[in-house]
Amino acid sequence: MNRKDRSWQIGGWLVLMGLLAACAAPVAAPPSTADTDAVGATPAAETAAMPADPWYTAAELTYSWINICTDTPPQYGGTLISAGEDRAMTTNTWFDASPTNQYLFSQLVDLSTELEIVPDVAERWEGNADNTGYTFYLRQDVTFHDGQPLTAADVKFSLEMLYHEDVGSGITGLIPLAKIEGAAAIDAGSADEMSGLVVVDDYTLQINFTEPVYNLVDSIGAFNIWPQHLLADIPFAQLRDSEYAKKPVGSGPFRMGEFVPEQYYVFEAFDGYFKGRPYLDSIVFRIGMTDSVAWIAALEKGEIHVGGTILGADRERLRENPAIRLVGAAIPGAFSIWPNTERLDKRVRQALMYALDRQAIVDGIFYGGTQATVWEYKSADPKGEWVGPETPEFPYDPERARALLSEAGWDANQELAFVSYYTRDTDQAAQAAMQQYWADAGIKVRIETMDSGTWGTRVYEQADFDLAQGCCGPANWIEFQQWYSCDTLYPDGWNAPRYCNAEVDNLVNAAVSEADPQQRQTLLHQATVMAADDLMTMGLWSENRMTAVRGEVCNFRSRQWAEPFPAMLPETWYLAGQ
């Protein structure tokens, strides 16, 4: 070929080389210590000497749920772009989102990522002797985004709004609103306000209950404090269509900015936030970016800073990427199977558990246990507050499984129906593995996948299943009482395993009204031991739920525990390199 052709050819090769080089150059991120291999708190490892005026503690360095940037101190400025998964609103309707929004609103108390209850708007609180009345003393420097001060009247209004049937924001299960004095009058229609909510003065609120309520503080943080002065005039049934709904006003670290339905919304820093102005200037949430391909590609490219959570091969990919950090920890609830307790004998249920080598599944399918860990009942309550230490465990024991089956007179030709709507690749691999373990033990299981609405009908309305794959299992004792008692069998409730054990119900009911905390704990322990032995839910493994973020999102924290979820403290996040 002639010289002109040749120079084109050489030029082409150079361009190609350039492109390859550009691809290969890794994107460097500031060094940080969110250890992407370990989950939970790692023992205090050998680290470089902390700076003179540290912005973190030695303990925080060991937590897998905070991304500490050891090189860059906190700095103001920057816009964070988020795929919107981590408990942000991902649809267009505010009132259907998760119970607490930590960006726009404040709560009375917060659950910290270290799983302690800490003050937020309420500085301190006290309960009376028989736990029928609580008094909350509020801070006096909290204001809403429009400058109006937040007072006890707003708190009272918020609780009444939540109890109203037109609002239905869905958190009424966590806080025992129905037990507040005056709730019955509201139900009857004879009152608009709850007499049990007493505004003692602008910054003191008293809540009086009709019966003793223990550990109210554990759940009282599960609602946002709404501004009475903006909402009192709007009929609750029209809240969704109101102007307020498009631009909510709260007292949180960020205020509502632009909102383009289906696309994105923007939060802007609130200068008057009582804990101090957030470091970030603004946060942009992209709506609907739930597909993992979309946010992983965007995160790798740097189009977004905060991604979502994921399991499987892609999580490995993110873990190996030096520019990305995985932030989070194990969740207390397990990926579970609900057995149809009316169809399956207790010994068969136990056999099904003993037949599974869950450690092998977790090691093989969940990348050597980095993505999930085997779950026993105790995992839901590490401190032993409600789950008894003697709750049985179900290690891999195929011999015992077969013995139980023959004891129960099991017919090996019978086929159990396993219904599921989970179709992620890790789920499918796990289902295939479980099916084989069961087959090896002599139990034939047919796996049926269906869409979620059909699953709901099969499990609840028709109870036509043997094993149903569901999520999470009881994460606290309130759920225990509300989902799995004899009173909540469909259609009176949503008791998927159709579990009805009168003894357990009696124990739990006694515990609820028991004054002595020690005795209460004993009762709960007894109840959980019995329920675990009955295999009310077959908890398999718990996920190490980690949110993927870019390394430069410093102080990002995320942990999913029982609801209300631990506070993410978005006001403390900052972007390195601004």
Add this chain to the structure above:
Amino acid sequence: MNRYILQRIWQSLPVLLGITILTFAFTELAPGDAVTAMVVGGQRQEMLRNQDAATLRRLYNLDQPAPVRYLRWLRELLRGNMGQRLITRTSVADDLWRHTIPTVQLMGAALLLSILLGIPLGVASALHQYSLYDYSSTLLLFAAVSVPGFFAAIGAIYLFAVVLGWFPTSGYATAGATFDSHLALVADRVRHLALPALVLGLSSTAGIMRYMRTSMIEALHMDCITTARAKGLPERVVIVRHVLRNALLPVVTIIGLHLPELFGGTIIIETIFNWPGMGILYLDAVTMRDYPLIMSIVLVSALVIVLSNLLTDLAYGFIDPRIRYE
């Protein structure tokens, strides 16, 4: 011709009515209703702790018999009111409108791309039948058709957006951005449209190209072509004016068929590219058994299909004068 069009419109009305009845029937036959679908949606689980199924159904007017609900929906529709979504009570018309524009943009771009690519590629293949070009383009396009949609989507995102960085990875527009000029806004939209349209148009391109090729080959051997050449017409004129016109008929059918396909078959593309179109709206509606929304979406898509079939039939008349409609 006008009489024909009027006749077709007249015939379409019972079709549309029938479709609404059948859709409603199937929605009722599908197991579960909005309440059972709610159970599985994670955020709603808390709500269900305190309310049993019967109360919830009463709350959402689901306790009334099916014919009553259908007739009520129809009556409201004839008044111009598409109704509200069952649970969130947002306006169906609003949701629909917000999702229609992105869908039209995506469909239009994909169809345009597939016609612009498919027809010339098909013609070239026919003219150089059995050449290396013919085989390689055939192979590539068949490979594109033989794998699920998400392959091309993931491949395109990684190649063009992440590695080369020419386009954004997903989305309808740059979040949170403001634009100085209208041109800048349009440019942003086009950049976001490029990849999804390319991926969506890929399978249509394969079909159009293949059909174009085959019918061109047939047309090339028609007597009239031989005559035209014998008359001494330049090859270019022979190809364009005579061969192409004869070859276009099946291709027009295929293009007409792709219109409704693009409308309904975009769920995967919209999910991966976070494109707020009708596909994901429909998926959401079906998952949540939100029958007012399902009915409205089906009605709109039925209209599109009836219209595109009508246009295709009219196009036959233009392309091939021998086709007469009695």
Add this chain to the structure above:
Amino acid sequence: MSEPSELPTPIAAAANPPPRTVAHPPSLWRQPALRRFLRHRLAVAGTLFLLALCIITFPLAPVVTQGNPNRVDLRAVSQPPSWQHPLGTDMAGRDVWSRLIYGGRISLAVGLVAVLIYLTIGIVLGSIAGYVGGTVDAVIMRITDTVMAFPGLIILIAIVALIGPGLFNTMLAIGLMGWTGVARLVRGQILSLRAMDFVVAAQGVGVAMPGVIVRHLLPNVVPQILIAASFGIAGSILSEAGLSFLGLGVQIPTPSWGNMLNAAQSIQIIERMPWLWLPPGLLITLCVLAINFIGDGLRDALDPRMSHKA
């Protein structure tokens, strides 16, 4: 355009007999057609390929593989090709080669049967509509409009609930939803062909309607139908897997090419574990190619003026 030409032309192959009509008289349905088909090398290759595939996947499967495509081995998850596992293992440690072969049974069956169902319905309805015209055409086309307008998802959920899941029901469902395109295609072609001389001639001689359609009109539509078939096979194979989240298709642990491909929904797998998705993708592509070449061969066989060196 209907003027017959007796002049030999430089373009047409000299070996071709002088063209008289567009379609061929019925006598060509015998020997010469078969011989012409066999001369088309790619068509023969395609046929042999499909036959070989059927033989390997159906009767020979246990011979060619180690026997159990569903054996989970959690210590050998996601491994690249090796001596024990010629195509590596998948995410549950199952042998990909075995799954490919056994999966072929499902996919080939689905592909062929579903396509046969909708080709049959589509050809029958489309040709009647196109040939008879008038009210019959209008009625059939309005029915076609209705079925096309049906939103697939909600109907499939209802159908699965009514008739149950299962492979044959899946083929039926795919077939029943796919015939409309073929019907419109066939109708379009027939509309343009029915005014041609040879048709009028056949009618004048007294050939009944089915005869005219089958012997004179359909052979001209065969190439288009076969293209539809080739794409349809790929589409059906992929639909079988794509609809599995609704309960259609095969369930865990049964493999099919479609569901093997569906497992590759992540960039990590596509980029780093090609042994999981390349083999099924390649086989589906080859099937599509094979049918297309068979289509080319049939077209050449049935219409002598179109055969080239192949």
